[in-house]
Amino acid sequence: DGGITQSPKYLFRKEGQNVTLSCEQNLNHDAMYWYRQDPGQGLRLIYYSQIVNDFQKGDIAEGYSVSREKKESFPLTVTSAQKNPTAFYLCATARGTVTNSPLHFGNGTRLTVT
């Protein structure tokens, strides 16, 4: 989706290091989400934010942190406390939180931790 930019596309880190994944959107959407995708599994929600300066834990928030200082930006930090950080990370946005606004996804960041 051209309106959501995730960078970088590939990221390599050594075990024990924190790493921050970028997600920027120009769709003027209120809600933003971070999902983790592992082979053979559905998307799992890490964190979400429905409004600036507010965010909530999803199903698998342990070892991750986020911030929402601007409407356009929702960076995800993968900390050294995340036991299995190697995965494909997807950022998504939605126009609002009423009546199931469709999710719009970025093209993802593939993180490899060795």
Place this chain on the structure above:
Amino acid sequence: GENVEQHPSTLSVQEGDSAVIKCTYSDSASNYFPWYKQELGKGPQLIIDIRSNVGEKKDQRIAVTLNKTAKHFSLHITETQPEDSAVYFCAATPSHNNNDMRFGAGTRLTVKP
């Protein structure tokens, strides 16, 4: 919470044939069921969705059916083309919030020319 199961995990069809992917859900309160298509190296894209007050919805070669009694819904693709090859995900949510949405594990569809 909601649990969504998706079958099959892989599906191979000949160009021009139909493809059917099935999902079941556990929460009878679920009321919104989107389908996403994910091409290699890209994020998922919404291709069709259905709400619980409708039994079937069509969009050109794509259709989705919903059976609330049995708690299952299906994606039907007719006259398949090689560009339909991708991973397809179903999802369900019992609320108006996307944060309650649960996804199936995905189906890798291959359309052979």
